[in-house]
Structures are given as structure tokens and as C-alpha cells.
Amino acid sequence: xxxxxxxxxxxxxxxxxxxxxxxxxxxxxxxxxxxxxxxxxxxxxxxxxxxxxxxxxxxxxxxxxxxxxxxxxxxxxxxxxxxxxxxxxxxxxxxxxxxxxxxxxxxxxxxxxxx
Numbered sequence: 001x002x003x004x005x006x007x008x009x010x011x012x013x014x015x016x017x018x019x020x021x022x023x024x025x026x027x028x029x030x031x032x033x034x035x036x037x038x039x040x041x042x043x044x045x046x047x048x049x050x051x052x053x054x055x056x057x058x059x060x061x062x063x064x065x066x067x068x069x070x071x072x073x074x075x076x077x078x079x080x081x082x083x084x085x086x087x088x089x090x091x092x093x094x095x096x097x098x099x100x101x102x103x104x105x106x107x108x109x110x111x112x113x114x115x
Contacts (some may be wrong), residue, residue, distance in 0.1 A: 021090075
């Protein structure tokens with residue numbers, strides 16, 4: 001997957017918090033990542049509760065809808081990769097899974113942690 005820099009979204013993400021109101025959940029995405037990847041909605045929201053997240057960039061795709069990739073660590077130290085889109089001022093999670101090796105490297109380099 002090719003990622004493109006998107007400074008406006010990086011700035012927008014710093015304004016979000018772990019509040020439920022910052023996320024766009026409905027029947028279409030609630031519980032989807034837990035069924036497919038074992039990641040709960042609470043874990044997804046917890047990625048925003050720490051400052052240790054990295055906006056990897058906008059996903060270059062032929063899709064009409066903009067998508068981004070966020071890398072983060074849950075309070076339980078689980079490393080996750082979240083594909084999301086923006087709906088108004090809210091984050092709409094599309095899919096969340098464990099980070100792949102290249103994503104772990106990027107996360108570690110960006111946060112200066114052992115991933």
C-alpha cells in the first residue's frame with residue numbers, strides 16, 4: 001500500500017480525543033474489526049487516548065472515499081493499524097488489525113520506541 005503525506009489530516013488528528021463523540025460508529029462498522037481481526041471498538045478508541053500514535057499517511061487508492069492509516073499502541077501495549085476515513089469532524093473506523101512488520105518499523109522509528 002502506498003502512503004501519501006497529508007499534513008492537514010495529521011493536524012486534525014491531534015485535535016481528536018478518546019471521546020465517543022469523536023468517532024462515527026453505526027451498524028456498518030461497529031464490531032467489524034473484532035469479528036475479522038479480534039480488535040474491539042474500545043481498543044480502536046483507545047488509540048486516541050495516548051499521544052503515542054502515528055499518522056502514517058493517506059492511502060493512495062482508486063477509491064472515491066479518502067482513507068488514512070493510523071498506527072498506535074493501546075494502553076495494554078497492543079500495536080494496531082487503523083484504516084479510517086473522515087466524516088465531517090469525526091473519525092470513521094473502517095478496519096483495524098495488528099500492525100505488520102513494516103508498520104511496526106515505521107511506528108518504532110516515529111515514536112522512538114521498541115515496537
